[in-house]
Amino acid sequence: MRHLIDPLDFSEAEIEKLLDVAEDIAQNLKAYSHVCDGKKLATLFYEPSTRTRLSFESAMLSLGGSVLGFATADSSSAAKGESVADTIRTVSCYADICAMRHPKEGAPLRASRYSRIPVINAGDGGHQHPTQTLADLMTIRSKKKRLGNLTIGLCGDLKFGRTVHSLIKSLARYEGIQFVLISPEELQVPDYIIKEVIKGNDIPYEEVGSLEEVISSLDILYMTRVQKERFFNEEDYIRLKDSYILTANKMRRAKPDMAVLHPLPRVNEISIEVDEDPRAAYFEQVQNGVYVRMALIMMLLEVTPC
Amino acid sequence: MLNIDSLERGIVIDHIKAGYAMKIYYLLKLDQLDCCVAVIKNARSSKYGKKDIIKIEDMVDLDLEVLGFIDPNITIDIIDNGKIVEKKQLVLPQKLTNVIKCKNPRCITSIEEEIDHVFKLSDQNDHRYRCVYCEQEYQG
Known part of the structure; x- marks a missing residue:
């Protein structure tokens, strides 16, 4: 039995295969509409989420399966003090696979050690978000036709942005990657990712404070939101929330084939005017998220189209 | 120099960085042993200047993982019939x-x-x- 807890749980070859299946799903959705008939997905969301939970539910329903679960910790036994270990042992009796979102880092790993069904990490605190990474990789591959030889700019909250951590870890495995890390000093990429992932793999990188100065060099610009829920102190959040805003004016400096990605939701870090720019890929990314989650559920349940 | 009787049978944890003996004493739960345990602090060391030593007058299972984490340079001598019969090497635990x-x-x-x-x-x-x-x- 396999789980997806960390973005590196799958090899590059497995990711390639998964993205191939996801692309085939995008082209032939109907062929997959009954592959999970009779199967159940449990969505265990201890933290509010709109798109990730709906994306998982949409994915399972599109495969012919059904869904059950909870959308906040208040509506689960966690409110009564139940441990993650006990919750997953119980849910293993009700469902065939589960997706877990939890504010505490490492909760899905803890769950996977007690589970009798595959566990998917749907985001754990400020740590990892591997299924968003699959959607990111699918979008990058679709836009650039490759996952290597790219200059990737990551902008905004790089400290608490779990999608950023997962994406860096995943892309670090490909040849010819360069990272440009654009953030205020307080929200820089955690030290362990710089030391062990970026420097550890001899990947060229720079940490800068200005988006304007570097935007022209980027193949991919990955924007992120400064997340209010990750701050213990509201004053810090208010001070940093408007650090970077991507506007049509800034986009004029970018390459004509640069792609703008964002894990969404956005607040104001991408001006609405940018939505009309053909380089804006974030809504395609949302659609890809459903296809890759379908491919992932199939892979973990070991089912194939008839 | 303070004289502590040599062991006939037991374990000597040597080359402990000076000041760390009591930390190790509690981490290894030596306070829970019934046998004689000697903690020597600030012993003279040609290598380190000062060192701590712990002598345990019994053969007990030691958590080498803990010791390796605290300091992989610590040495462990197993004593039987008054002689060193084994020297255990510590490594930094994975x-x-x-x-x-x-x-x-x-x-x-x-x-x-x-x-x-x-x-x-x-x-x-x-x-x-x-x-x-x-x-x-x-x-x-």
Whole structure:
């Protein structure tokens, strides 16, 4: 039995295969509409989420399966003090696979050690978000036709942005990657990712404070939101929330084939005017998220189209 | 120099960095032993200037993982019939279970009941350990 807890749980070859299946799903959705008939997905969301939970539910329903679960910790036994270990042992009796979102880092790993069904990490605190990474990789591959030889700019909250951590870890495995890390000093990429992932793999990188100065060099610009829920102190959040805003004016400096990605939701870090720019890929990314989650559920349940 | 009787049978934990003997004493739960245990602090050392030594007058199972984490340069001599019959080499352990605790308030270990605190060695040269759950580095 396999789980997806960390973005590196799958090899590059497995990711390639998964993205191939996801692309085939995008082209032939109907062929997959009954592959999970009779199967159940449990969505265990201890933290509010709109798109990730709906994306998982949409994915399972599109495969012919059904869904059950909870959308906040208040509506689960966690409110009564139940441990993650006990919750997953119980849910293993009700469902065939589960997706877990939890504010505490490492909760899905803890769950996977007690589970009798595959566990998917749907985001754990400020740590990892591997299924968003699959959607990111699918979008990058679709836009650039490759996952290597790219200059990737990551902008905004790089400290608490779990999608950023997962994406860096995943892309670090490909040849010819360069990272440009654009953030205020307080929200820089955690030290362990710089030391062990970026420097550890001899990947060229720079940490800068200005988006304007570097935007022209980027193949991919990955924007992120400064997340209010990750701050213990509201004053810090208010001070940093408007650090970077991507506007049509800034986009004029970018390459004509640069792609703008964002894990969404956005607040104001991408001006609405940018939505009309053909380089804006974030809504395609949302659609890809459903296809890759379908491919992932199939892979973990070991089912194939008839 | 203070004279402590030599052991006939037992274990000598030697070359402990001066000042660390009591930490090791409690981490190894030597306070729970019934046998004679001698803690020697600030003994003269040609190598370190000063060192601590612990002598245990019995053959007990020692958690070498804990000792390796504290200082892989510590030496362990097994004594029988008044002679050293074995010298144990310590290595920096790849994994630590319930030796140190994760202090990250965002980590699952901060709320989950009966969870093991597990750390993995992430940098051999700098002796850096990371929590397997949240990947935060242990800061002693």
